[in-house]
Amino acid sequence: MDLKKLASTLIPDDNLLPLEEYEKAYPERQLEKGAEVTRLAPSPTGFIHLGNLYSALADERIAHTTGGIFYLRIEDTDLKRKVDGAVESVIRSLNYFGVNFDEGAEIDSPLNKYGPYYQRQRADIYRAYAKDLIERGLAYPCFCTEDELNAVREEQTAGKEITGYYGKYAKCRNLSEEQIYANLKAGKPFVIRLKSQGDTSNKITFRDAIKGDITVTENDQDVVILKSDGIPTYHFAHAIDDHFMHTTLVIRGEEWLSSLPIHLELFKVLGFALPKYGHTCSLMKVDNGVKRKLSKRKDPELSLDYYRSAGYYPKAVVKYLMTILNSNFEEWERKNPQADYRDFKFSISKMGKSGALFDIDKLNDISKAELSTLSAEQTYDFLNGWVQEFGTDKDRQHFADKQYIIKILNLICGIGGKKRRKDIVRAESGVRMIDYFFDDTFAPDYCYRFDNATVNAVIEGFAAVYDEADDNSAWFAKVKQIAADNGFAAEMSDYKANPESYKGSVADVAEILRIAVTGMPNSPDLCTVMGILGKSRTLARLNAGKR
Ligand code: GLU
Numbered sequence: 001m002d003l004k005k006l007a008s009t010l011i012p013d014d015n016l017l018p019l020e021e022y023e024k025a026y027p028e029r030q031l032e033k034g035a036e037v038t039r040l041a042p043s044p045t046g047f048i049h050l051g052n053l054y055s056a057l058a059d060e061r062i063a064h065t066t067g068g069i070f071y072l073r074i075e076d077t078d079l080k081r082k083v084d085g086a087v088e089s090v091i092r093s094l095n096y097f098g099v100n101f102d103e104g105a106e107i108d109s110p111l112n113k114y115g116p117y118y119q120r121q122r123a124d125i126y127r128a129y130a131k132d133l134i135e136r137g138l139a140y141p142c143f144c145t146e147d148e149l150n151a152v153r154e155e156q157t158a159g160k161e162i163t164g165y166y167g168k169y170a171k172c173r174n175l176s177e178e179q180i181y182a183n184l185k186a187g188k189p190f191v192i193r194l195k196s197q198g199d200t201s202n203k204i205t206f207r208d209a210i211k212g213d214i215t216v217t218e219n220d221q222d223v224v225i226l227k228s229d230g231i232p233t234y235h236f237a238h239a240i241d242d243h244f245m246h247t248t249l250v251i252r253g254e255e256w257l258s259s260l261p262i263h264l265e266l267f268k269v270l271g272f273a274l275p276k277y278g279h280t281c282s283l284m285k286v287d288n289g290v291k292r293k294l295s296k297r298k299d300p301e302l303s304l305d306y307y308r309s310a311g312y313y314p315k316a317v318v319k320y321l322m323t324i325l326n327s328n329f330e331e332w333e334r335k336n337p338q339a340d341y342r343d344f345k346f347s348i349s350k351m352g353k354s355g356a357l358f359d360i361d362k363l364n365d366i367s368k369a370e371l372s373t374l375s376a377e378q379t380y381d382f383l384n385g386w387v388q389e390f391g392t393d394k395d396r397q398h399f400a401d402k403q404y405i406i407k408i409l410n411l412i413c414g415i416g417g418k419k420r421r422k423d424i425v426r427a428e429s430g431v432r433m434i435d436y437f438f439d440d441t442f443a444p445d446y447c448y449r450f451d452n453a454t455v456n457a458v459i460e461g462f463a464a465v466y467d468e469a470d471d472n473s474a475w476f477a478k479v480k481q482i483a484a485d486n487g488f489a490a491e492m493s494d495y496k497a498n499p500e501s502y503k504g505s506v507a508d509v510a511e512i513l514r515i516a517v518t519g520m521p522n523s524p525d526l527c528t529v530m531g532i533l534g535k536s537r538t539l540a541r542l543n544a545g546k547r
Contacts, residue, residue, distance in 0.1 A: 001177045007134035009184065010141055010192065011230075016128040026114055026244040035068035037248045039104070040090075041241075043075050046083030048093045049302045050294065050358070051253065054321050055280050059251050060099045061325075061346035068248070069111065072104030073241060074118045077231050093304045097314045114245040119237050126232040126240055129270060130192050130225055138197070138269050139225060141190040142172040143183045165193065170222045192226040198265050206260065209249060209278035210351045219261035235262050243272040249348075254279040278348055283324075284355040294358060301360060311386040311427025315341075316367035323366075324358070326350040368422040371430075376409040379424070383409075386427030395431055398438050407532050408434050411524050421524075436518050437532065444519025444545070448512060452547035454503065457486050458512045463542045468535045475527040483509040516545025 029037060038059035042052060063070035074087055087106050094100070101107045105117035116122055133139035142165070144152075149165070156163045173195060175183075183190070198218035205215050225236035232240070242250055257279050267274045283294045283302075294302045301307075307317050322329045322341055332344050371379065380402060387395045399405060412433065414421035424430035435441035448455045461482040470478065480490040483506040489495035495505035514526050517538060523529055530538045 003135050003137055006141075006177075006180065007131045009181075010134060010190070011127050011131040013124065013127055013131075016124055016131065019128060019132055022125055022128065022244065026246070029069065029114075029246045031069070032067045034066055035248075036062050036066045037069045037071070037246055038063045038251060039071045039073050039242075039245065039247055040094075040101075041073045041075050041238075041252075042090055043078060043081050044083060044086035044090075045081045046086035046089055047296070048090050048304045049296070050304060050307075050321075051280075051283055051302070052090075053094065053097055053099065053304055053317075054283060054325065054356075055251055055253065056094055056099050057097075057318065057321050058278075058280065058325055058346070058348070058351065059249075061342075062249065062251075062348055063102070064342075065346050069102045070100075071111075071114070071245065072101045072107060072117060073245065074105045075234065075237065076118055076120050077227075077234065077237060079120075093308070096308060097304075097318050099318075119241065120231070122237075122241070123230060125244065126226065126236060127230060129240055130232075130236070133194070133225070133269060134192065138195050139192050140173060140175070140195050140222075141180060141183075142193045142222070142224070143175075143188045143190045144171060164221045166196065166220045166222060173222060189228045191224045191228050193222040194225050194262075194266065194269070196220050196222050196265060197269070198261070204261070204264065206264070206277075208257075209276050209348050210251075210281075211254075211257075211279055211353050214257075216257075216261050216264075219265045221262065223262050225266075235259060235266060239263060239266040239270055239272060242275050243267070243270070247275050249276045249278060251278045251280060251348075254281055278351070281352050281354050281356050283358045285358050285360075291355065291357070301358075309390050309428075311383075311390065311430070312363070313367050313370050313382065313426065316370040317363065319370065320363040320366045322346075323362070324352065324356045327352070364425050368425050371424050371426075372413065372420050372422040376406045376413065376415050379409050379413060379430075380405055383427050383430050387431060390428070391431060394438070394440055398434075398441070404437075404532070405434070408437050411528050411532065414524075436520070436523075437529075439537070442519060442541075444515070446515060446519070446545060446547065447521060448515055448547065450503070450508070450512065454486060455512055455516075456546045458482055458509055459516055459542050459546050461485055462513055463539055466530070466535070466538065466542075468531065468538075470527075472525075472527050475530075479510055479513065480506050513542070517541045 031037070040052065040056045040059055042048065060070045062068070072091070076082055091101065091106060103109050103111040103114070105115075130139060144165075148171075152165075152169050153163050156169065170193075172193070196219055198220045200217050200220050202218040203215050204218060205213055208214055223235055224233050226232055260277070264274065284291050285294055285299065296302055307314075319333070319341055322344065326344070326346060327350055329341075329344055333339075333341075336343070371382070374382065383405075384399045387399045391399070410416060412421065412423060424433065435443070462478065465478050465481075467474075484490045486509070487503045488509050489498075489502040489505045492505055492507065495502055510526060511521055514523055515521055517526065517533070518529060533541070
């Protein structure tokens with residue numbers, strides 16, 4: 001068969017360069033020895049998830065701790081999945097978590113010498129290489145229709161055979177020249193398939209940078225490399241792009257392990273050196289006692305937008321991911337509590353080999369701890385950032401009074417007090433936690449545990465003597481007096497010795513006042529809360545709290 005003629009009939013493009021020209025256009029990168037070039041290669045679907053961040057963080061850490069490059073390539077070969085603005089959203093989301101690209105799609109960088117970074121814009125390279133494979137008898141046109149392929153799959157499934165296009169099932173593999181040209185003449189659409197040289201009885205031992213040695217079976221599938229619209233499949237584009245962009249380490253999800261044999265064969269027939277691969281394990285969660293993969297449909301916490309809209313402190317999410325990425329990170333953190341996580345020596349060999357367990361309680365603990373290292377001013381800035389983007393109009397009005405919020409934050413975070421409190425888990429809950437300091441969001445639950453007459457007597461008694469100028473001890477002396485006046489023990493010890501002689505203790509009196517003023521039975525120091533609210537608002541709340 002005249003393969004040259006076949007190749008130029010199937011791929012007639014006259015703009016394709018000789019292959020050496022492509023090699024020249026993408027010269028070796030000038031990097032230090034040991035520098036790793038990594039990439040994130042998402043489809044532009046607009047959905048960026050925790051797994052992407054997990055993987056991107058590993059890519060970014062490895063590139064940046066070895067003096068390498070981390071770039072962004074957009075795998076847009078499937079137009080159906082394209083969403084406008086998705087690329088910007090990937091960049092913005094990762095940037096929010098402190099993960100930044102050096103090079104790539106929509107990145108303004110002088111390093112952008114290996115593009116285009118959108119696969120759709122690289123069509124000629126793929127076509128040039130597919131054409132070369134056809135000329136060398138390593139690829140061929142396939143005219144099978146969807147229905148024919150389905151019928152084959154059903155037959156294979158029924159016979160419990162491996163499904164796919166291989167061996168005797170690869171019907172177009174051995175079409176004669178006449179048959180091919182007759183099909184073309186009849187206008188039948190075609191795809192280009194790899195003419196696999198592999199044999200499944202051969203095993204290959206492969207060293208995965210994360211999983212270690214794994215044995216895979218040689219590929220014998222005649223996979224599609226160019227679809228009928230001339231656009232490559234993931235497999236083909238992966239081999240070509242990672243070769244020309246000089247990726248040294250491909251970190252990708254373990255769902256790609258099953259196609260690894262295809263990639264090994266593609267690199268071989270294309271004559272490209274194989275990059276290193278690291279297949280990351282999936283993020284799992286325990287759901288009703290059963291461990292399962294995080295799912296887009298069932299778990300909102302898989303989406304990265306969730307962390308932003310819930311107001312997680314970005315550094316906390318990153319640190320949490322570091323704890324699951326590298327098992328020795330936590331210990332390093334304990335020893336270096338003040339250090340930046342970027343100073344940690346990230347190591348791909350310490351990455352988990354199987355199912356990483358995602359534990360939101362642990363994330364919450366890390367988030368609380370991180371937030372408790374901020375000053376009131378920094379806490380304000382963080383909460384305010386969330387409020388401006390995700391808060392209500394009322395939140396925005398509240399946050400316009402920075403001084404007032406700072407006073408509240410000093411109190412609820414225990415800043416300047418004996419013990420720093422760790423109550424704020426994330427911005428959203430932090431903002432809701434201070435709602436009661438504002439009349440328009442004060443939503444009291446008057447859950448008193450005493451009869452109305454007692455409640456009213458306590459409130460009226462206290463309102464009559466409340467003085468904003470009182471310090472904590474003068475304030476508490478007044479609460480004790482109200483307790484004594486109303487049949488409550490002023491001293492806890494008296495109450496404990498003789499509980500039946502009293503209606504309750506001074507703590508119960510304080511609770512009544514607390515419920516009236518904050519609308520809740522628990523709050524930070526009540527004397528300070530009253531001080532922040534100011535006298536007229538405190539008195540108004542006391543009055544409104546009577547039953
Ligand atoms: N586009 C592929 C994905 O989003 C990329 C996999 C890879 O990193 O090679 O899963």
